[in-house]
Amino acid sequence: VLESACNASSVASACWQLRQFLAESGLDALELDQWEIVLIEAGNNAVQHATEVARVLPIRFELHISSNSVCACVFDHTPGFTMPSSPELPGVDSEAGRGLFLIQSLTDCARYIRGREQNCLYLQRGRGQEPVAMEMLAVHGAAQQDLLVQTQLTLDRMTEELASCYEILSAIFRFSGQFAGELKPEAFARKWLEDLLKTVQGDWYVFRVLTPDGLGLRLAAASNSADAIDELPLAQFQEKPANSECEAAIKRTDVWFGSAALIPAADVLPVRDGCGLSHPIMVNEKLLGVLTIGRKAGNSFFEAAHVNVIQLFGDFLGAQFLNEELHESQARARVAKRELEIASEIQHSFLPKELPCMPGLELATHYRSSSLVCGDFYDSFQTPDGGLFLAIADVMGKGLPAAMFATVFRAQLRAGADHAASPGAFMAWLNRMLFADLDRVQMFITARFLWVNMAERRLVTAAAGHPPLLVADTHGVHEAGQTGFPLGVFPDSRYVEEELALPDGARILLFTDGLTESEDPTGRPLGLQPLKDALHRSARLQETSQDFKCALVRMLEEFRGGTAAKDDETFLVLAGHST
Amino acid sequence: MRTETRSDVLFITGFTNLGATNAVLFKELAHAQFDQTHKNVEADFSEVRFIDSVGLGALLSVHKKACERGGRLVLVNPADNIRHFLELLHMDKVFHIAQL
Numbered sequence: 001v002l003e004s005a006c007n008a009s010s011v012a013s014a015c016w017q018l019r020q021f022l023a024e025s026g027l028d029a030l031e032l033d034q035w036e037i038v039l040i041e042a043g044n045n046a047v048q049h050a051t052e053v054a055r056v057l058p059i060r061f062e063l064h065i066s067s068n069s070v071c072a073c074v075f076d077h078t079p080g081f082t083m084p085s086s087p088e089l090p091g092v093d094s095e096a097g098r099g100l101f102l103i104q105s106l107t108d109c110a111r112y113i114r115g116r117e118q119n120c121l122y123l124q125r126g127r128g129q130e131p132v133a134m135e136m137l138a139v140h141g142a143a144q145q146d147l148l149v150q151t152q153l154t155l156d157r158m159t160e161e162l163a164s165c166y167e168i169l170s171a172i173f174r175f176s177g178q179f180a181g182e183l184k185p186e187a188f189a190r191k192w193l194e195d196l197l198k199t200v201q202g203d204w205y206v207f208r209v210l211t212p213d214g215l216g217l218r219l220a221a222a223s224n225s226a227d228a229i230d231e232l233p234l235a236q237f238q239e240k241p242a243n244s245e246c247e248a249a250i251k252r253t254d255v256w257f258g259s260a261a262l263i264p265a266a267d268v269l270p271v272r273d274g275c276g277l278s279h280p281i282m283v284n285e286k287l288l289g290v291l292t293i294g295r296k297a298g299n300s301f302f303e304a305a306h307v308n309v310i311q312l313f314g315d316f317l318g319a320q321f322l323n324e325e326l327h328e329s330q331a332r333a334r335v336a337k338r339e340l341e342i343a344s345e346i347q348h349s350f351l352p353k354e355l356p357c358m359p360g361l362e363l364a365t366h367y368r369s370s371s372l373v374c375g376d377f378y379d380s381f382q383t384p385d386g387g388l389f390l391a392i393a394d395v396m397g398k399g400l401p402a403a404m405f406a407t408v409f410r411a412q413l414r415a416g417a418d419h420a421a422s423p424g425a426f427m428a429w430l431n432r433m434l435f436a437d438l439d440r441v442q443m444f445i446t447a448r449f450l451w452v453n454m455a456e457r458r459l460v461t462a463a464a465g466h467p468p469l470l471v472a473d474t475h476g477v478h479e480a481g482q483t484g485f486p487l488g489v490f491p492d493s494r495y496v497e498e499e500l501a502l503p504d505g506a507r508i509l510l511f512t513d514g515l516t517e518s519e520d521p522t523g524r525p526l527g528l529q530p531l532k533d534a535l536h537r538s539a540r541l542q543e544t545s546q547d548f549k550c551a552l553v554r555m556l557e558e559f560r561g562g563t564a565a566k567d568d569e570t571f572l573v574l575a576g577h578s579t
Numbered sequence: 580m581r582t583e584t585r586s587d588v589l590f591i592t593g594f595t596n597l598g599a600t601n602a603v604l605f606k607e608l609a610h611a612q613f614d615q616t617h618k619n620v621e622a623d624f625s626e627v628r629f630i631d632s633v634g635l636g637a638l639l640s641v642h643k644k645a646c647e648r649g650g651r652l653v654l655v656n657p658a659d660n661i662r663h664f665l666e667l668l669h670m671d672k673v674f675h676i677a678q679l
Binding site for chain 2: 092
């Protein structure tokens with residue numbers, strides 16, 4: 001490597017040194033003379049055409065010498081030029097314009113590569129021989145002619161390959177817009193595959209998609225769908241595939257078929273003769289379907305470039321189908337979520353908007369769902385005799401089915417309000433009304449009713465498989481725990497009524513098992529005792545029902561330690577004023 | 580590089596290269612010395628080991644000057660590599676080459 005300043009004498013000096021270097025590498029006198037001219041001409045051009053600012057930059061010469069050739073690179077900082085394919089000599093009147101002719105005449109290869117900051121003149125010549133012009137290759141014997149033919153063939157194949165890439169790209173651009181909205185997947189597949197037939201000069205196609213159970217290939221589109229059967233079973237052909245489509249699906253590889261060795265059971269394909277390819281369409285390593293495309297008998301197999309097109313068209317189609325499926329499932333999920341939101345709104349609308357207000361009693365409620373819709377339910381209303389009726393229930397399970405039964409339960413509860421003063425009989429009646437519906441879907445409801453007779457200061461309660469009623473006063477906590485079977489288990493269940501006195505300043509708690517089964521971060525359930533303790537404390541302090549509600553909610557949250565509640569949580573708290 | 584006159588011939592001698600470094604000098608010297616008495620120009624190439632396209636441009640310029648007087652440019656005793664160079668550019672048909 002040598003660098004020369006950007007002037008003629010430095011270039012001449014550098015080229016002289018390069019000549020010396022070439023001489024040491026064994027080039028003969030003629031080669032040395034000719035290389036010196038070539039390098040000087042290249043260097044002179046670099047000096048003559050250097051831009052004003054580039055005159056301070058060096059001209060770089062690189063020589064690469066091997067046993068059979070010499071390569072030189074001359075880097076310049078000129079605006080650059082276009083190397084003519086065959087420079088012509090100017091007339092004798094012209095004193096300039098012979099440099100490129102000399103360079104090309106004295107080398108085997110001269111290429112000029114333009115760069116952003118510098119350009120490179122690449123020069124190459126074989127050693128120990130006269131320079132050989134490209135056009136002379138043809139007369140250098142059969143070997144060179146073969147080489148030319150081979151090179152031409154390679155170029156043709158590359159051109160074909162490029163053309164196929166162009167076809168694919170242009171088809172993708174043409175069709176991707178259509179798929180985005182207007183066309184159903186099958187209609188899109190038909191248009192897309194008709195286009196493919198034209199591109200690869202095919203005569204027919206069959207496109208099948210894997211059935212949702214993965215056991216068969218369903219016909220999605222075919223050039224002549226009347227000839228193709230609707231569904232191909234896959235399972236029975238695991239050992240010996242029925243045809244190329246099944247084989248491609250089972251083995252997950254391209255399967256070729258030809259007229260000479262046509263696949264068995266060929267009548268599942270639209271032609272009985274011909275040749276072609278079955279291509280499995282895979283998306284994320286999952287089989288989506290099989291595309292089979294063929295030519296009629298007497299035609300040649302698809303060329304390599306066409307196979308590329310078929311595979312890429314198939315894979316693109318697969319990706320579009322998958323996208324469509326995703327869009328559909330997302331749309332379904334959005335609809336389902338909206339339906340749940342509506343169900344939640346309806347369910348909330350059934351809860352009492354205002355709690356009954358009675359002299360000497362105040363009521364507070366808490367209702368929190370662990371999912372969008374809740375299986376818990378409560379209700380409260382005054383009875384015609386001046387009493388207060390409270391109901392709390394928990395439908396087995398969560399989500400939409402539980403919410404639906406909670407709604408039905410509420411409707412029946414209001415319909416049977418006349419029974420409120422006798423909670424046991426009311427529960428039995430309600431069980432009879434709901435049994436058939438609950439039994440059919442094998443669901444059940446736990447519930448607790450409480451009737452408060454303020455005049456006689458007594459409480460009457462009955463339960464269907466529900467947690468106990470807790471009644472606290474300053475002396476302690478009483479528990480009414482008798483319970484019958486949940487609603488919906490037996491058609492004629494009976495429910496025992498328990499009576500308790502309503503003490504002065506009592507605190508009464510009705511709740512669902514979401515409270516006692518609430519878990520701390522280690523999975524330990526809360527149990528009944530903390531609720532009893534809290535209620536007793538509230539009675540001692542004579543908290544309002546609202547204060548107790550807030551204290552209990554806080555206690556539950558602290559117990560869970562920041563983890564999400566696994567079940568719905570509902571409770572009603574009744575505070576009796578001291579007389 | 581120097582010149583001398585013999586009859587109507589302007590002799591140019593004393594150079595070993597004719598390229599971008601001295602082509603302008605060659606041309607200006609020849610033009611300056613080529614006066615009314617001259618018709619032909621003879622350049623002594625016996626010592627010249629190298630010429631490039633710029634040097635050739637200078638020769639063509641001098642050649643044109645001589646032609647204008649009905650004379651010619653003669654290159655005297657060029658070495659083989661110089662002859663090859665001239666032949667490659669078809670200049671052997673333009674200049675008169677003398678082997679003395």
